[in-house]
Amino acid sequence: MSPSVLVASIRKERRDASTFVLDVSFEAPPGITILFGASGAGKSTLLDCLAGLVRPDTGKIVIGENVLFDSAMHIDAPSRKRRIAYVFQSLALFPHLTVEQNIAYGLRDISERDQRARVEEILQALRIANLRNQRPAQISGGEKQRTALARSLVTQPRLLLLDEPLTGLDAELKAAIVADLRTWNASKRIPILYVTHSREEVDALGERVIAIDNGRVVSRGAPMEVLDAPRRKRLAQAAGFENLLSSTVLDLREPDGVMRVRLAESACEIEVPLAHAFEGDRVQIAIRAGDILLASQRPIELSARNILEGKILSLEQRGTMCIARVDCGVTFVVHVTPGAVRALELATEKQVWLVLKTHSCHLVD
């Protein structure tokens, strides 16, 4: 085993209003691994268990050769001995200490000279050297995030946990911080668990993804595999599939690798990829709003198999995107550009045709 792979299996039952069970096992090699899931899926509980803030009921947490927790062996290292850096969503900077004092807080048992050198190095690496004498209340959101990151990284942790640390930052700032984090980790090679519920962040970070839903690992792999063909309804919603339609399987056409389904209680029938199902089964179909084509006349001679006639219910401009709701017996959400709205003279009540490629229709549980 390479020296710093995180191997964890954790079971934790939480009883408050309703019983919630976190039951996961996974590995995270050096580099960024994204923990993706809707809020309430158990991502933060998982990080708390890894960090030793919450004690799992059973399980084992190992980083390289260091066993941090093992319920069978009665091993439970306290948080302060785990050498795990954890950047909370709230960042938890010490408000009464300066940026420099915050960063130096975790450095002990080394000479003052080494301390200063280490602080200096990380101040430079994260480009916050100019802020050293400021207090958290005096610096911007992005600067706070950099400070929190620096405070964690300077201790040379075995594992870095990031709980949605970059929410609320614009994409450019986020990308810059992640780039600096990657540069830092190029030499340290520690596993980094990055928790997010934002599909955009997953795309931007683009590494291994572990998808969690309702306390379980539901999917893992590259972002494309995990998020573009979600197998669970909640994951599909979180991953930005605007259209989730419950449907009934009509017939299977195995030679073609497709099956026909009827959407909800409507008369709409579409062709979707073949799945393990039987006639009469209820299935959920997930379709991205951006994957649907919109035409102002019935299209002919298309490779796409699914053409539905409908009426525009509403049009709403959001930034550089228009969100159209189209009634075809069931309501579809379709994303189009403002240019398309003008070219097709789209307006409410206008008759339109929706075009769905078979492989844009994903089956979810």
Add this chain to the structure above:
Amino acid sequence: MNSLRLSLELAGCVAAILLLIGMPVAYWLAYSSWRGKFLLESVVALPLVLPPTVLGFYALLAMGPRGPLGKLWMALFGHGLAFTFAGLVLASVVYSFPFAVQPLMVSFEAVDRKLLDASALLGASKWRTFRRIILPLSLPGVVTALVLSFAHTLGEFGVVLMVGGNLAGVTRTVSIDIYDRVQSLEYGEANRLALLLLAIAFAVLCFVYAVNRRVWTPAWTRWTTK
């Protein structure tokens, strides 16, 4: 003016002792997850609702020659505890206990738990977390505790009378002095002492509320321990 100096000495001693023993108690009350902690909370708050004479009465019994504290004191120092300055300090510490513990507890509780988690994850022990995070962030509470226990001791009457009696220079505090003067119809002298006490009490409360409202921040509350 002997009595005023005695009162100030008493209040100073009591406030200092209370700060030392109040902190661990307040820390425990703020952070323990023991379900029976309301019991200790109730005990700590008792002096708030008990008449000082009740407290003083039991303190006197405990400190008397046949009481456990009195016997212990006799064995250690060769003289009794009742009607001495030490006895007065002891009774006053009990009497002013909630005035020190409650502000400390409230301000400890107000510190964001995430900061404590962050500190632990950065390798800090509980003691280091207390010293470097909890204490500096609770300074207004510490100031309040110190000042309130000082002021409360300065103004006490019933407990002092029960435990200390009325020995000039030993246990005659300013509040008892005032009572004495009124009894012997020295209204002018009583008024002078009473006004002084009133002024001190008002100044002290102004200070506490100003610190808590952050009207201004005294330099020594801005310290950060290294």
